[in-house]
Structure formats: C-alpha cells, structure tokens
Amino acid sequence: MSKLEKSHSVADATLVAAVVAVIIGLLAIFWLIPEFVAGASGAFGGVNPGFMPRVSAWVIVILGLLLVIREARVLLGKVDPAYEESEEGEDFSFGKKEIINILMLAVFSSLYIYSFKLLGFVLASTVFLAILIYISGYRNKIVLIAVPLCLPLGVQQLLWHALELPLPKFQLIIF
C-alpha cells in the first residue's frame, strides 16, 4: 500500500471510529446514564453521580463530531489526509486484514476462556500455545512440543509452590 492509500484507509477507519464514538456517547447520555447510573437525575447542584459520566460522554460526542467532519472532508478530497507515524513503529492501516485479525482474536479468546474453565489452565494453555506458535510460522518440532508442555506446567507449579496460588485444574488429571 502506498503512503496515500494507507492514510486513506486510516481515515476510513477513523471516520468509522468517530461515528461509533458519537453513537456510544449519545447512547450513554440518553440511555445508559439515566438507566444505569443510580442517582443520575438527583439534584445536588447538578453534581450527582451522573455528572462526570455525562461530562465525559458529551466531550466524546463533540470531539467525535469534529473528527467525523474532518475525516469526511479527507475522504471527499477537500483536505489532504495527514500522514501519521507511529512512535512504536506500527504500520498505520486498517482494512480487511485487521478486521479479520480482530474477529480471530474474539473467537480464539472466547474458546480459550471457555476451555480454561472446562479443561483447566495447563491443558488449555498447552493446546493454545502450540496452536499460536504453529500459526505464527515457527515450525521447529522440538520447540513446538517442549515450550507448550513446559511453560504452562512450570508456571502452574511455580505459582503453587512459591505463592500457594491455585489455578483451575482439569479434574481428570491432577498435576
């Protein structure tokens, strides 16, 4: 992707994020805060538990709108996109690949948490560590077996014997 294309993809993603921020801000002001903040409509000079959530939500809405206007002007070609550089050397771009990555993260993390509960820490982590190392392209067989086997077990034993902290266990196998 060229610099310009990357800047446009970031502008697209920023526009979406800004719209989402405005929607969430408005939802917070008109529904979340009145519904889920106890005492939000109570009077105490206006300074009640809902005060700071409202202030921050309004600021988010206003800044979100400013960002929407700015990015919309970029996408309509009225203003050049600002080429931003990451201090951490990250590549700024947000497209299909990044969306797929986030979806993969959502699926894998849900499966991991579910199996953590069902299978215990050691078994769940061994399987996931092996899968993670494999799909990241590293294929050394010894490392693929040794690290997933040793690391979770080592951590579990260290936490138990040094700090007496138990981790969830798979009931059929006691380590």
Added chain:
Amino acid sequence: MLEQLSEGFVAAFTVINVFFIFIGIGVGIIFGALPGVGGITALSLLIPVTFYMEPITALAFLIGITKGSTSGGAIPAILLNSPGAPENVATARDGYPLAKQGKPVKAMKMALYSSVIGDFASDLVLILLAAPFAIIALKFGPAEITAIAMLSFTLIAGLSSQNLIKGLLCAFLGVFLSTVGLDKAEGTQRLTFGISDLYDGISLNAMAIGLLALSSVLSQLFDVSREKSVKPYAMGALDKKSQNISWAEFKPCIKTLFRSAYIGTFVGMLPGLGVTLAAFLGYGAAKRASKTPEEFGKGKLEGIAATEAANSAVTGANLIPTIALGIPGNIAAALLIGAFMIHGVTPGPFMMQTDGALIYGIFASMLIANAVHLVVGRFGIPIWVLAIKIPKPVILSSVIVLCVIGVYVPSSSLFEVGLMFAFAALGYFMRKTGFSLVSLFIGFLIGPLLEHSLRQTIILYDDLWILFTRPFSLPFVLLTIFFIWRFGFYHPAKERAKKMMEPDETE
C-alpha cells in the same frame, strides 16, 4: 532531607529488598532485550505479582524493572540493529556499526554505564525536587488540580498522538471508563449493569495488561509470519582487549553524559514528552556539540552514551509530577501509580506527608538499584545475548499465556480475563489507526482525580469561572489553551503548508 534519606536507606537496605531489586533489574533487562516485549509489558505483567510483597519491596522491584528495561532495549539495538524500544533507535545508529567492527561488548558496556549515570543524575534531581514540588502542590485546591489535569490531558494527547482531537477523545473515553463502578461520593452504582465484577470499577490490571501489553504482542504476532527473521551479530571469538573501554575512550564522553542526563531529566519532568524525544534530543545535541560530527553513525561511543544517558534520565524525573501531583508523565509512571494505589498509597501532594518514610525508602531503593544495575548489567551480558536468540513467535506466544496469568491470579476472575482480551482488541484497533493508548490509559487513571476536583470546584464555587480567577490555576488554564491552539491548529496548518511545497507522491 538527608536525615529522611538516611532513614530511607535503613528501610531499603534489607536482604529481601536488595534481592528483589536484583531480580527486577535482571527481569527488566531481559524483557527490554526481548524483541517485541519491552518494559511496559514487563511492568504490566509483574505488577500483580507484587500484591504479595511489602510496599517498599514491591515498588523497588518495579522500579528495578523500569531501569533495567530501558538499558535492556539497547542490546538488540546493538546486536541486531533492531531496537528493543523506540527510545533505543538512536543507540542502533552507533551501536550496530561498533558491533560490526568486532566490539559488541564494548558497545553494550557503554550503553550500560551511560544508562546508570543518566539514571543516577535523574534520581538525584528527583530527591532534591520532589519535596519542594509537593510543598507547592499542597497549596493547590480543587480548581488548581482541575486545571492541571486538563493541561496534562492536552499535553499528553497532543504529544503522544499526532492528532489532538483523537488524543483528547481517547483521554475522555478513559475518563468515562473510570466512572464505572461505585460512585465514591454517594456509594451508588454506575454503569455496572448488575455485574458484581464491576462494582469496584474496571480492573486496572486487566486494562493495563490488555491495552498496553497484549495488544502490542498480538499486533506483532499477526505480522510476525510475514517478517524476515533478523540474524543477530555472531559473537563468536572476540578480541577481549578491544571489548574494554579505556579511560582515554571514556573521558571525551563525560561532557556528553552530563548534557544528555540534563536533557533527559528536563524532558522527564514534563508530562507527555516521552523517552523517545529525550533520546533523540540527547543524540542530536551530542552530534551538534561534537568536533567530529561526521563520525556519528559509524560506531562512535559518544553516540551510544548520548542516547542511553538521555533515555534513562527520564525515569527518575518522571516521578516528580507523579509524586508531587499524582499525575503520571508517561505510561511507566502511570503503571507505577497503579502499583502505588494497589499498595494503599495515593500519589499526590499529601503523599510526602502521609507516606514520607515510604517515599524516602523508594528514593533510597532507586539509588541502590543504580549500583545493582551496574553489577547485574555488566556480568549478565552473556545471558542477555542468549535471550535475544529466542525466536520471536515463541516469545510472543508465551507472553500471551503470561498475560492471562497476570490477570487471573490476583482476581481469580475469568470475567477480567475476558475484559483483558476486549481491551487488547481495542488496543489493537487503536494502534492501527493512530488513536493514543497512552491518552486512554492516563485518562482512566486520573479520571477519578479530575472528577473529584471538578465536583469540589463546582460545589465550593458554583461555577467554573473560578479557574480563570485563581492565581495558581490561571497559568495552567492559559497553557492548556495555548497547547490546544498549538497542537490543534498551528501544527496541522504548518504540516499542510509543508506538504504543499513537497512534490506529489507517486507510487
């Protein structure tokens, strides 16, 4: 002050404390040296481990990690030409060429000595200035604290993000998230949705690890299969004599070391300016002041000294606004504030009064840590060299498991583990689109302070006009307005004008 410091040394110089300082420095150097990991990940992961320690030991351990990780980042910069963190980029400019000349250990030693000297200078400034700053800060009322918080948001948003609006949006999102939980004034539930795990608010641990550590690791893991693996400089059989730094080689670097330590300390005192800026300012100043600037970038020891002294000098100075005002200057200081709070210490101007013994104990631990850093860093060189040979996919995947442990162990809550992954996804999105993670995290951290001071201001004075009329708050408000103009209007206009003068980009 001397008396308090000597009492601090008595409290800090215990076997357990020194042992954990050793461990902290060692862990910090390893995490700093491991590609893709870094000091912030180490801090985020290990703060939960300190739950079971005494406050002074816990904070000494974490400060050891911070110090170690800053110098640890120089090791891959020198051996791989791949800096451990952005603040070590300038180290690679002279470190890697020096390694290619067959003197990698010399380069690593220079980086270590410079780090320790920069750290020491900065710690002295912290010890001298923290108490006077705190005394001035005690005169601040709610209006002043509100004004300072707003200035901090603006500075951090403007400096950490290249778009002020994005930075401020993130900061106020952090403030909004900080309101989740029980209202401290009235004890009523806010945005908990009936979930008991949220009664105490969003877990700082889950947010820190998810947003700062896990999102970085995942971002790299998603890209790692596409990266070419970098071969480290082959250490092989080295000429031992040429690895030592003679006095004749060290002497010309002394001025540079002091200049860089001064630059790093000054940058560290101001919230938001960042370690990377200090490193580049130090390198640039050394090059301009040198009689042989053409030698920079070709293996000049002064280049390494300038960068490492400057970036390490930020650490101690950064704690000045942290201790005096409770406002962190950067992410590491923000995480340390989290650690302070976990151990029942509220950073801010009252800290010197209520926990003065602890603070001076921490100051003493920092000075002890500098000596330990020298020893551990020097004799651990063979270990650090081994550590960077571990393949990146293995390191990154293992860190994910450690992140889960770091969140699960203190809380035994899978809800918090889920929250961590959610913040990791948010952090990944923010990294890819230029939204500032630092602003979000600092907004979350000082949101309660802002809320408390803003509510008090309104209750006491009925309106916010008081911010413009009180003599201590007015300068901060004016500075906030100035920086909003500077980052929000002046810089973007300057960038647009610069771009108009550049030729059109063609693919």
